[in-house]
Amino acid sequence: MKNKVTQIIKDFVKEYEKQEHISTRWGEPLVGFADAKHPFILSLKDIIGPNHGTPDEVLDDASIVIAYYVPYTKELADTNKTDPAIASHEWAVAYEETNAMFKELNTYVIAKLKEWGYDAGISPKTNTFSTTELKSEWSYRHYAYAAGLGTFGINNMLITKEGCCGRFNNIVTNLDVDPDAPMEEELCIYKNNGKCMVCIKNCPANALSPEGFDRQACYVNLQKNAAVHTGLGSSYSDESGNASNSCGSDVCGKCVTGSPCAFWK
Template identity: 35%
Template sequence: MSSLLRRQILRKTGGMDIPLVGFAPAERWNNPLFEPWVPEAFRPASLVPGTKSVIVIGFPVSLPIVDTAPSIWYHELYHVVNETLDACAYRLATFLTEKGYPSVWVPRDGYGSITVLKENPAAFFSHRHAAFCAGLGTFGENNMLLTPQYGPRVRFASILTSAEIPGDPVLEESLCIRCGRCVSACPVSAVKSGGYPAHLTDKHACACRSEELRDRYLSPCGCCIKVCPVGNDRQQYNRNDMRMYDDHNPLSEPYRRVRDHVRSYGSR
């Protein structure tokens, strides 16, 4: 029955054009996969007692738009992807509940606002860890979840369900190549060399940067995810040559023109 339900879920998500779907048993959170690990209060079965499985869905943020970040274009894309994620996760949770498996959706964010995040730099549930547990990717130096398909250019939402669904294997080999591009690209030095979990991102510095950009209608920042060389989306958009981010290289000139044009509009 559990395998049948998994197939039904995949048909449902396919009908909603969700490109990334992963499954993880809730008990996977009880066996730390590295240190530091997710505190008990943040685990699925603590949030909703009776949770047996977590379904993680993901949508990409389009690389050519991210390449203009921070910009009004990326600002609008970010909000559209977030709203789409929440709507799809809500529909999937409702679908499962109506089939007799009580389920709830966890929104893509859980911290209220950037101002709140500065004071308490965490959400009540980590979709990145959920995506990791569901076999969708591995952590990179910028503490983001890197996926084979899109690198870190993905947004996630999760569904906590009472259904027991076969889980996907956790990826064992890191996708991060430790190139350090995200470290160098961070405008506020929030990303530390060495990567997660050894070195955490300076969330306060990152939040302050986001707050400044928000007031100019340019949040989020996006600098560390656009320069990551990981992801098949680079082949899809023919953006494999990382010299495109070197402003001193002639190859970067057409991309700089687009970036400068977009940044000239829609912000203070």
Template identity: 40%
Template sequence: MCNNVLDILIKEFVKKYPLRNRTKIKWKEPLIAYAKADDKMFLQLKEVVSASHALPKDLMDDAATVIVYFIPFRKELVRTNAVEQSASKEWAEAYIDTNQLISDLNNYINKIIVKSGYKTSSIPATHNFDQESLLSDWSHRHIGFIAGLGKFGLNNMLITEKGCCGRIGSIITNLHITPTERKEGEYCLYKAKGVCKICISKCVNQALQLDSYDRHLCYEMSLSNDRKYNGLGKTDVCGKCLIELPCSFTKPLK
């Protein structure tokens, strides 16, 4: 099974998901990338993310490939989250629906790969972090960076060809797939040219600063939104530092 086949399967699943599951939200076509499980860059995650960050072979002994995909949000959804200090109800609902989409998509791809005689190991879309340190044991964003899906912005989000407004999922498999080439250069205007910095002004809890990021202040805002929408499900989300930016829906540097 080649990456082109998987690309088509993932894109078709996301396209048909809203009608099949009667979700309020519809997503744009996803981006997919692939990394070799033994890419040496994975070792660096124990330093740049957390000492407990897993390697692909920690989760699957014979891991060969990590599949990573970015599911972009539509502009009409993102605009709803630009109004108040708290996250919009639509944004909170999209968080829940997208988490479920990622879970269902991973299960779907898992079945297809298993039928082909291989194995997979899927990781939850979120909440795979230490509740005290708030450091992740598997950072989908960093995995996406290694796979060539995008580059990090000043807001600590992954900027892809379709921007940073969306969610990332990943799957580990012992199926060998040609890795995606990592591109040179920065995608963030500030990192490349020292301009923009709009994401800092968008952070409603002042967790994001030019030279620092307070993850506890950030999560404090997310928990506030979770309390506001506690009838919907787990909605510890914010997303203000993603909206109304040059990189919200596209890569600003070509």
């Protein structure tokens, strides 16, 4: 069943990009299966905050959180290397198109799981984040970490075995499969040997350091980008459900696109 779920996710993405109105191209997705009762997941309300969503709030009998990573392409990353602070048009389009694809992909996978006799759903908390705290009540990456998809780098990205230049999503289900375990190997070069820090050098907002990530400083630069990249869509709403970001696309990604961990191959 794990192979079957993985395959339909890969096939969906391959077919989706063939549509005429889609300009983004994606690599082959990675899929992991987190144990919904893993101690790490059970402690997320302590680690992140009391309002952070848990699998059992989505499904009473949740057993697995499917976490998937859809990589971008090196060609797309290259378009984002020209300006030191403003994302390329292609990068902003990819952000909106990928988030829009996720909605359809999740609906498709949930329908397939139901057809196969299982239940599945997503948390309503996934598409919103607080524009003051800059935090969501559903962290895709913490579930992806629990599913063994990667480890956190100094750039504050979850780095997978394919890299970190791509996006994550989650589906909660009651599948009866053996869950995957968090990755033991550390993937960030700096965390392994104290060298690299390319992401820190490339950040125009000085938001990154080995000690941590300054999300407010990052957001200032994202807002500058949002003023440039308008009219491409609205991926997120604010805590009241308003499409607060519809005035532009909150993008940058310089800490990703020029980094050795963006793509390993």
